Amino acid sequence: MKLLSFEIASKASFGVIVQDGVMELAGRLGSEVHSVQSLFESQELEMVQELIEHSEPDHSLDAIEFLPPVPTPQKIFCVGVNYTNRNEEYKDESTLPKHPSIFMRTPGSFVGHRGSIARPPESNQLDYEGEIAIVIGIGGRRISERDAARHIGGLTCINEGTIRDWTRHGKFNVTQGKNFDRTGSIGPWIVTGDEFSSFENLSVTTRVNGEIRQNDTTANLLFPFSYLISYISTFSELVPGDVIATGTPTGAGVRFDPPRYLEPDDLLEVEVSGVGTLVNRVVDEAVRNPLTGVKG
Secondary structure, three states, X not given: OEEEEEEEOOEEEEEEEEOOEEEEOOOOOOOOOOOHHHHHHHOOHHHHHHHHHOOOOOEEHHHOEEEOOOOOOOOEEEEEOOEOOHHHHOOOOOOOOOOOEEEEOOHHHEEOOOOEEEEOOOOOOEEOOEEEEEEEOOOEOOOOOOOHHHHEEEEEEEEOOEEHHHHHOOOOOOHHHHOOOOOEEEEEEEEEHXXXXXXXXXXXXXXXXXXXXXXXXXXXXXXXXXXXXXXXXXXXXXXXXXXXXXXXXXXXXXXXXXXXXXXXXXEEEEEEOOOEEEEEEEEEOOXXXXXXXXXX
């Protein structure tokens, strides 16, 4: 199944892809199931499958505005340097890490599929990082690697957009450069975990204006999905809807000489096998005067 969140006629809703359209799930599963996150919490996915088999779409894909599949997850964990050849990009002769590097992002730093990615006026170093994201379906603490797969609600595409110069403001953290509003994107939807026979050889490809910049598979992860879920749940209880961005391959814009950062009107695509393609256009952020509310 492909689960998604969206707006139509200025109203937020959620649904499932049916026959190349969208069937709204709001109002069909009871009052307690009002979002993708609460759907995972309720464990009513079998009921959704039954609805799909006997329903027509309510909206065309062109009629909706895509939101991030889980618009306000409780936690968004991001993993750095998680492909075997990524460590070499740093050219610091360091050995492969024994544990994953992890930082967190805010929901407001992401837009949905077809949304505009904003380059802020404070920097021209907006970079892309195409990744596969795990969405937690069943929560837990100290989850074993053996049991980790059953906690995966599904997978989605993510562009973990970054303002590079701001990641260097602090000595030991990248928080500032990773959390500018609307610099990243997630979507278009979540493909539920039961659609995957394995998570061990999925491909992720990033294109800028049709040019392939990143391409790798999960066979080359330093820390596979099962390890990440087990490791993160050791220190933080995972809940349904939590997102884990599993790391980006080589080829981000900063790694070129000279760097190739995103420019206004660039078209960015992140494609994940078995999921689909996340598409976004880059724009310069319209700055709003905090006193007058006027953009200028």
